Amino acid sequence: MRSALRSPIGLASVVLLGFLLALAVFAPLLWGDRAAAIDTDALQQGPSSAHLLGTDSLGRDIFYRVLVATRLTIGLALLATVIGVVTGLLLGSAPTVLPRWAGRIVTSAVNIAVAFPGLLLALFFAVIFGTGTVGAVLAIAFAITPSFARLTQTLTASVSGRDFIAAARVCGVGRFRLLLRHVLPNIAEPLVINATLAAGSALTAFAGLSFLGIGVQAPSYDWGRLLGEGLNRIYVTPAPALGPAVAVVLAGLAFNLFGEAAASVAGHRQQSTPGPRPVNEATVDTSEGGLLTVRNLRVAFPGNNGWITPVRGVSFTVHNGEMIGVVGESGSGKSLTALAVSRLVEHPGVVTADRLEFAGKPLRSTSDRELGTSLAMVFQDPMTSFNPTRRIGRQIAEVSEVHQGMSREAAFRKAVDRLRAVRIPEPERKARQYPHEFSGGMRQRVVIAMGLMGEPRLVIADEPTTALDVTVQREVLRLLARVRKERSAAVLLISHDITVVAQTCDRVLVMYAGRIVEELPTDELFTSARHPYTTALLAAVPDMETDRDAPLAVIPGRPPEPGEIEAGCPFAPRCPLADERCRSEEPELTALTDGHRVACWRSEKELMDATAGGAA
Numbered sequence: 001m002r003s004a005l006r007s008p009i010g011l012a013s014v015v016l017l018g019f020l021l022a023l024a025v026f027a028p029l030l031w032g033d034r035a036a037a038i039d040t041d042a043l044q045q046g047p048s049s050a051h052l053l054g055t056d057s058l059g060r061d062i063f064y065r066v067l068v069a070t071r072l073t074i075g076l077a078l079l080a081t082v083i084g085v086v087t088g089l090l091l092g093s094a095p096t097v098l099p100r101w102a103g104r105i106v107t108s109a110v111n112i113a114v115a116f117p118g119l120l121l122a123l124f125f126a127v128i129f130g131t132g133t134v135g136a137v138l139a140i141a142f143a144i145t146p147s148f149a150r151l152t153q154t155l156t157a158s159v160s161g162r163d164f165i166a167a168a169r170v171c172g173v174g175r176f177r178l179l180l181r182h183v184l185p186n187i188a189e190p191l192v193i194n195a196t197l198a199a200g201s202a203l204t205a206f207a208g209l210s211f212l213g214i215g216v217q218a219p220s221y222d223w224g225r226l227l228g229e230g231l232n233r234i235y236v237t238p239a240p241a242l243g244p245a246v247a248v249v250l251a252g253l254a255f256n257l258f259g260e261a262a263a264s265v266a267g268h269r270q271q272s273t274p275g276p277r278p279v280n281e282a283t284v285d286t287s288e289g290g291l292l293t294v295r296n297l298r299v300a301f302p303g304n305n306g307w308i309t310p311v312r313g314v315s316f317t318v319h320n321g322e323m324i325g326v327v328g329e330s331g332s333g334k335s336l337t338a339l340a341v342s343r344l345v346e347h348p349g350v351v352t353a354d355r356l357e358f359a360g361k362p363l364r365s366t367s368d369r370e371l372g373t374s375l376a377m378v379f380q381d382p383m384t385s386f387n388p389t390r391r392i393g394r395q396i397a398e399v400s401e402v403h404q405g406m407s408r409e410a411a412f413r414k415a416v417d418r419l420r421a422v423r424i425p426e427p428e429r430k431a432r433q434y435p436h437e438f439s440g441g442m443r444q445r446v447v448i449a450m451g452l453m454g455e456p457r458l459v460i461a462d463e464p465t466t467a468l469d470v471t472v473q474r475e476v477l478r479l480l481a482r483v484r485k486e487r488s489a490a491v492l493l494i495s496h497d498i499t500v501v502a503q504t505c506d507r508v509l510v511m512y513a514g515r516i517v518e519e520l521p522t523d524e525l526f527t528s529a530r531h532p533y534t535t536a537l538l539a540a541v542p543d544m545e546t547d548r549d550a551p552l553a554v555i556p557g558r559p560p561e562p563g564e565i566e567a568g569c570p571f572a573p574r575c576p577l578a579d580e581r582c583r584s585e586e587p588e589l590t591a592l593t594d595g596h597r598v599a600c601w602r603s604e605k606e607l608m609d610a611t612a613g614g615a616a
Ligand SMILES: Nc1ncnc2c1ncn2[C@@H]1O[C@H](COP(=O)(O)OP(=O)(O)OP(=O)(O)O)[C@@H](O)[C@H]1O
Pocket: 278, 279, 280, 281, 282, 301, 310, 328, 329, 330, 331, 332, 333, 334, 335, 336, 337, 349, 496, 561, 562
């Protein structure tokens, strides 16, 4: 409001609106009697000092009638707006809470209704509901509804992709609660602005219906009705029509200018707010049965020319208390793998697997409650993992309220305790602050604290330190290591930085083009890595002995897009060792030694040679 008042348009609209609202409240009290007083000696007079806008056919003062009509005109316009906006909001958010088929029907109906001009809809409903005030209010309300429903759908869709919604989902927050707590507060601003603009349109539309005789009926009167009466004698004396006409224009202008000023303030603020960022992840394979068992995991999406499969048969196992790193270039399928094991891949994505088990149970049949408390996710950009409109403490507490049935107070106390556990200074005070009041590193620690509200057995951290400086990065990694040690939780750390993984993890999974190409213990990474892709990744890491005058080592070429993977090893076009077989047949992930697997024809040949040599 303060920002809006600083602009001339905002100031003018607020003054005008204030004036109109004051008139709406006080005019009927002050001048109601004078506006209703019949004077048979002054019928249909023109403007004079006694009657500024003249009198009507019963000698009533038109100036006072215009002032007194402010209440009914604005009141009815606001009532129609409220009904229209609320109905639009209900229809627009219905697809979020209804089953998919029902949501589609609502969306299609709204799309059809949006195609009709508002005034046409108003006239159509006016005929259905009949002439009169109630009919006109409903007609205008339902004329506003489709555009609001559409706006709500669009805004909801834009918020639904944010990480904090995914985080709330993985915590098992129900659809209604998700809508009320997480979606609506984040789309309220544009909705309110558009409702203000709609109020201006409703006001003029209402005046139009009354003017046409299908709105307010005598003895009640609004500006539209007064305008209609004045128009009958506009060629004799224009003032009786001019008065209500000016009032309609001024009020419509006030609402529209206010909406515009609010929109420009909001737009300005949004430009300086960081937008949502994508997340990423990857995976590898291990022996039978662990905390998380993944076998032949595939994630596919419909593309323009058939299905594309960014994750193509990933298998790995995470054991209790293990810390596993997943590395790979952008687009290798790391994030999708992590989303798949967290049940967060959205329609139209399709997840299939020969085996996908968490804590010994098929992931499909693990309850939201169990998954919400035993699996914690830490995304790359913690800002988008939080709902910006809610205090940190309350957001963290929600996990225990939803899953452990704790009271608000107990859950909040636990949240403060967990903030203390991740070494947030002054946790009581910090719990009452909003996400934007935290630094990046602190937010990341808060996300981890949120995961600790349950009893996490697996923490999936997707590039948790990418946006942080090295000091804070080390703190967050230490915290993850501490969580793992103190709670015996397994950690799946996704990172593009192979050195971070080498320093912190027990095993590393290297992903390329939607598959795991090598898996080995991190202490063997620098000595025994076999896949040319892994060695190229390691060679690209500068160390203290790197010649600072020479150009940094890079891997030539780029990884293939999911839709353009051809026969053969996907790394072959970039591999200096590739031969004919590499270009025609894709190698399987094969065990070299216990705990070391690699998908490369060259390694397999060496292995066979070595075996043959040993046998001889
Ligand atoms: N919803 C989607 N629809 C279609 N394709 C998708 C979708 N999500 C991801 N992809 C594709 O899947 C591939 C793998 O994506 P993913 O996010 O898992 O990669 P990543 O290895 O985590 O990369 P980065 O490190 O850049 O995040 C990408 O090529 C991406 O374009």
